[in-house]
Amino acid sequence: MNYINEKLILKDSGITWIREMPKNWNIGVLNNYVRVIVSNVDKKKYEDEIKILLCNYTDVYYNRFITSTIDFMEASATKSEVEKFSLEINDVLITKDSETPDDIAVPSLVSEKIPNLVCGYHLSILRPLMDKLDGKYLLFSIISTSIKSQFSSLATGVTRYGLSYKHIKNINICVPPLEEQRAIASFLDCKTAAIDTLIAKKQRLIQLLEEKRTALINQAVTKGLNPNVPMKDSGIPWISKIPEHWEVSRLGFLSTTIQTGPFGSQLHASEYVENGIPLVNPINIQRGNIVADYQKTVNQEVAIRLSRHKLLIGDLVFARRGELGRCGVINKNNNGWLCGTGCIQVRVSKIKVYPDYLNLFISIPWVASWLSLESVGSTMDNLNTEIISTLPIILPPKEEQIKIFQYIELKKYLFDKLITTIDRQISKLQQYRQSLITATVTGKIDIREEVAR
Structure with a gap:
C-alpha cells in the first residue's frame, strides 16, 4: 500500500477537506448518486396491514451488514409503505438521529435479499444508482471521517440531534469510476476485517482480565486470604461457606x-x-x-x-x-x-x-x-x-478488612495497568482503521498495486 505518488495525475478537488484527488475521480452531492428515502414505519402491528420484518435503529447501529442472521422484530405496514421502504441488496441504511451529533449517520449495508424486510422509523435508506455508485463503497465513504464530520456539523437539536432529508442529500462524496469503487471496497473489506479481528481478540483479552479480576475480588471478600482457615456456613446460598471467625x-x-x-x-x-x-x-x-x-x-x-x-x-x-x-x-x-x-x-x-x-x-x-x-x-x-x-x-474483623482491601488494590493496579495498555492498543487500531478508510475513499492511497496482486 502506497500513498499517492507521481504516477497518478492529480487535480484540485475544490473541497478543503479533500484537497487533491485523482484526476479521473469526480466529486458531487449524494443526491446525484443515490435515492434518499426517509422511513416513517413504526413498530406497531395492525390486523388490517401486511405482516413484515422491521429493520430498526439498533439493527443498523450495531451491525455493519444487514443479513438474515439478525433477529428482526415483527410488525405491520401498509401496502404503500411496503412498496416504498422494502430493503434491497446494496441499500445503505443510516441512523438519522442521536443523542450527540458525533454519533449520527451510523451506516449499515444490506448484503442479502431478505423477504418482507422493511426499513423502520429513525432510519434513512440511501439507494445507490447502480450505474454510478457501489453500495459497499458508499458504506466505507460514510464511515470515513470526511463524511462523518459533514453529518456531525449538519445535525441539529438540543437534547437529541437529527438529520433532515435536505441535509442527507447534500453531503459531498468522492466518486471514482465504478470499477475502481469496487476495487476500493474489496481492498477495505479485506484490510478492515483483519484489523477488526485483531481488535476483537484484544477486547476478548480485556474481558477475560476483567472476569479474572472480579473472581479475585469475589474470592477475597467471601473466603479471605488464608486458604487454611476453618470455615462455616454463611446461611447465604450464593456465598456458601465463609471463614469461621467472620x-x-x-x-x-x-x-x-x-x-x-x-x-x-x-x-x-x-x-x-x-x-x-x-x-x-x-x-x-x-x-x-x-x-x-x-x-x-x-x-x-x-x-x-x-x-x-x-x-x-x-x-x-x-x-x-x-x-x-x-x-x-x-x-x-x-x-x-x-x-x-x-x-x-x-x-x-x-x-x-x-x-x-x-x-x-x-x-x-x-x-x-x-x-x-x-x-x-x-x-x-x-x-x-x-x-x-x-x-x-x-x-471480617476490621484489621482483616484493611488487609484484604490493600491486597486487592495491589492486584487491581496490575490488572488495570494491563487493561489500560490493551485499551490504548485498541484505540490506536481503531484510529488506524479510520485513517485507512478516509485516506482510501478520498484518493490519498494508491491501491492499484494492491489490487493487481
Whole structure:
C-alpha cells in the first residue's frame, strides 16, 4: 500500500477537506448518486396491514451488514409503505438521529435479499444508482471521517440531534469510476476485517482480565486470604461457606445514616452553576469511583440548604435506579459534595467497618443480583433505604478488612495497568482503521498495486 505518488495525475478537488484527488475521480452531492428515502414505519402491528420484518435503529447501529442472521422484530405496514421502504441488496441504511451529533449517520449495508424486510422509523435508506455508485463503497465513504464530520456539523437539536432529508442529500462524496469503487471496497473489506479481528481478540483479552479480576475480588471478600482457615456456613446460598471467625450482618446494623438524596423539586434551574459544589448522581459512579460533572453543580447557598445531604469521607453512595450495584466511597477528593436525587447515602460505623472494604464487597456480582431481586418499580429497577438497610454483608474483623482491601488494590493496579495498555492498543487500531478508510475513499492511497496482486 502506497500513498499517492507521481504516477497518478492529480487535480484540485475544490473541497478543503479533500484537497487533491485523482484526476479521473469526480466529486458531487449524494443526491446525484443515490435515492434518499426517509422511513416513517413504526413498530406497531395492525390486523388490517401486511405482516413484515422491521429493520430498526439498533439493527443498523450495531451491525455493519444487514443479513438474515439478525433477529428482526415483527410488525405491520401498509401496502404503500411496503412498496416504498422494502430493503434491497446494496441499500445503505443510516441512523438519522442521536443523542450527540458525533454519533449520527451510523451506516449499515444490506448484503442479502431478505423477504418482507422493511426499513423502520429513525432510519434513512440511501439507494445507490447502480450505474454510478457501489453500495459497499458508499458504506466505507460514510464511515470515513470526511463524511462523518459533514453529518456531525449538519445535525441539529438540543437534547437529541437529527438529520433532515435536505441535509442527507447534500453531503459531498468522492466518486471514482465504478470499477475502481469496487476495487476500493474489496481492498477495505479485506484490510478492515483483519484489523477488526485483531481488535476483537484484544477486547476478548480485556474481558477475560476483567472476569479474572472480579473472581479475585469475589474470592477475597467471601473466603479471605488464608486458604487454611476453618470455615462455616454463611446461611447465604450464593456465598456458601465463609471463614469461621467472620460474621454475617445487615448494612442497616453497620450504619448510622441511610438516606436518599434530595428530591428534584427541591432544586431549581437557576441554582445550578458551573464549577460549584458537585452533586453525586448515578452517572457519576463509575467502576467504584466517584467522578464529578462540573457542568452539574450547585452554589454555596443551595449547599447550605441541603447540608443534611453533605457527603463526608468514608460515606458510601449507591445508585438507586438503573444498573444496580453501582457504589462509590467518598474520599478526600470529593469530601463535601452532595448526594444527588438518584442516589442513597450510607454513613457506616467506622468502629466495625472499613468503608473501602465495604465498597469492594458491594462490587461483587452477587450484590447486584440481590439488589435487582429486591428492587421495586414497574419500568425501572429502583432501590429505597429499606432495601439498602437489609443488604446482607459478609464482615471480617476490621484489621482483616484493611488487609484484604490493600491486597486487592495491589492486584487491581496490575490488572488495570494491563487493561489500560490493551485499551490504548485498541484505540490506536481503531484510529488506524479510520485513517485507512478516509485516506482510501478520498484518493490519498494508491491501491492499484494492491489490487493487481
